[in-house]
Amino acid sequence: METPAPVLSIRDLSVSFRSGGVEVPAVRGVSLEVAAGRTVAVVGESGSGKSTTAAAINRLLPPGGRVTGGRILFEGRDLAELSEREMVRVRGAGIGLVPQDPMSNLNPLMRIGDQIAEALIVHGRAAGKAARARVVELLELVGIPDPARRADQYPHEFSGGMRQRALIAMGLACRPRLLIADEPTSALDVTVQRRILDQLDALTEEMGTSVVLITHDLGLAAERADTVAVMYRGEIVESGEAGRILAEPGHEYTRRLLDAAPSLSSTSLVKAAAPGPEARDLVEVRGLTKVFPVRGAGRGVTDRFTAVDGVAFTIPRGQTVSIVGESGSGKSTTANLLLGLERPTSGQVLFEGTDMAALGRRELFALRRRVQPVFQNPYASLDPRYTVARTVAEPLKVHRIGTAAERAKRVTELLDQVALPAEMAERLPHELSGGQRQRVAIARALALSPELVVLDEAVSALDVLVQAQILELLAELQRELGLSYLFISHDLAVVRMISHRVHVMREGRIVESGTPDRLFAAPESEYTRELLAAIPGAGLATA
């Protein structure tokens, strides 16, 4: 069988970054081939060098980075030997790029249509009316309704998903032979992600474009790509046909990734509630509603936005209740209401029968000991100027618990509970990894021995391996300390692993509730079914 010459061929590529006068290698000896019309996925966790590899292809490495070895051949030409002018011609026309963040990659002051037309005009593909016609056609291709009108809108008038579509249209505008998609859908909700990737698949197939898909999600990679290359610490540890890698991973790291990746087939980390006397409910939420005033279209007009609409559920002692939903579903507002960070417009949060809204300042202060949060972003949830010890001890100090010595002892205990070595106590947040920071945030939440911990997307920003460890830690702490969790997440697979009861939220309302087993095996609402189908790799897991 004769194989056609690859569109892109990377041979033994090495890239390093200068940091503080030291050369830090980011990519080491990476080789990769992309055949015409094929899709190759590069998978790895953050810092694995996957985005750096992509940037090196386009010669768009961030400052400080440079290629230290190897060659990148695009259609047989060595890209390193091209002059900057020739390179400009390759970018966009030969190699298209769909960047990661739809929020920052569009010029907010330019109409969407003009931004796409720019690519056409720069490469002399079209001008004037022809360019305009092509733009409308492209927007239609990527599935934007009413493209002629939409082309005249500005980025802020587009939703996240639509912006990403516009970026894809831009990447494909000049019919490039190769498209580099760097985490094209990571910032989007699963259902949107699925629709966009379907569209991308169809378009590249039709145009015969080769795709390099950069992602952290092994399931997604396997579902969308012909070939998968797994990167770890700057090296490709394994590559091969997508199906084979999933079925029989050859490298230790790939195996760990696969084990850690939560999927609908993963076993639950928690035991089903023991039958027998029904556990008393710690929290009961009744008809909870939160309305935010928003600036309306007209002058002086305030519109209302109902973020949470008549939500009711209970949290039994020692169990995990999850709320799943996409962005804008009102799940985080619900969490804030339970934490007392927002006041409900109507409805009640009853904590062991007492209405939180009816509490005086003192009583609320006392109640705060019993409800503690862990937030999503491990980089924003710790004060960068506080050492770990000071962060963990702070709640104790606020509540005037113990002497300094006793508090120090408690901090050591807490760090031990979250499996952090005692030496970490004197570190500052920037000296910790994401997973370690999240452990510190959990230790802080546990300091006051709360009964309820509100976990607002607490594992969503973590790499899969770390995520799996934190989930295990949470399950273990629940068993040991009898904690109740309110677990807020957009990730159904994670929710399934840790919950006793799941509520699916959409547009402020709970659309379906049930035990995870029931909900995932036999979803009743259309929306739940859609969410489940959108999980990357859902189809593969059962195979």
Next chain:
Amino acid sequence: MTDLTRTAPIAVPATRRAGRLRAVLRSPSGVVGLVLVGLLTVAGLLSFTGLLPYDPVAQDPPNRLLSPSGEHLFGTDQFGRDVFSRVAAGVGSSVLISVVAVTLATVVGTLGGLVAGFFRGFTDTAIGGLTNVLFAFPPLLLALALASVFDRNWFTVAVAIAVVYAPIFVRVTRGPVLSLREIEYVKAATSTGQGRLSILFRHVLPNIGSIVIVQVTLSLSWAVLTEASLSFLGLGTPPPAASLGSMIFDARTLVEIAPWTMIAPGVAVVLLVVGLNLLGDGLRDALDPRNRGGRAR
């Protein structure tokens, strides 16, 4: 969001809090600024200790308008006063006034910005309105009005300059405070029941510290200029006390016969302002986390 998760992995340099000053010293502009400001401040301090070669206000008519020599380093002026001693005294009072003025402006302005940004609502509107009104006046005019209404002494001048600069601190701090009040560690502190004021001083203020410090160094150099302008216009420290602005004003008519009477105070103002600006630059580089670990740019 995902950007934040990408910064950590490869080799986190374990530089601890220690090297702020060292970081300033690493940038050439920081070093030059530090040296200039240091030297001038030392010279200025001499005037408060009586260690100057001559009394800066003592007249000595027989020795007037002497050119620079070993005895009178920068020569003498039309009353026979030693120009070096007067410049040193002028730098001293200029530094004193600027430091007091900027300290007042920093405290008042930063507090205003903190309160406005953190509590929002009516306080924010009121403070915002007041800063807008103050911004509407040309700074020199405002200082001029204040300095002419009150008794003329160095403290009035300092207060006048502070009124001009405080609104800048309000503006500069309010924005970051707005974003910090929504950040997760502040939400976490609220959830533990920590009071609003306590959060403001424990978590918010320390984290806008670097912004304030950079603004302080910038304001210092502007304050030196404003002070010199005011005393040039006769609204600064009253004579016969030496001040850089009034020395330049007095030397206007003498430029041709005794240029040193203008050059010395003029160069002193320039060096002081340049020094403070360079120091500010160095500090900004040292405090900006994006510039950590290397002098890219």
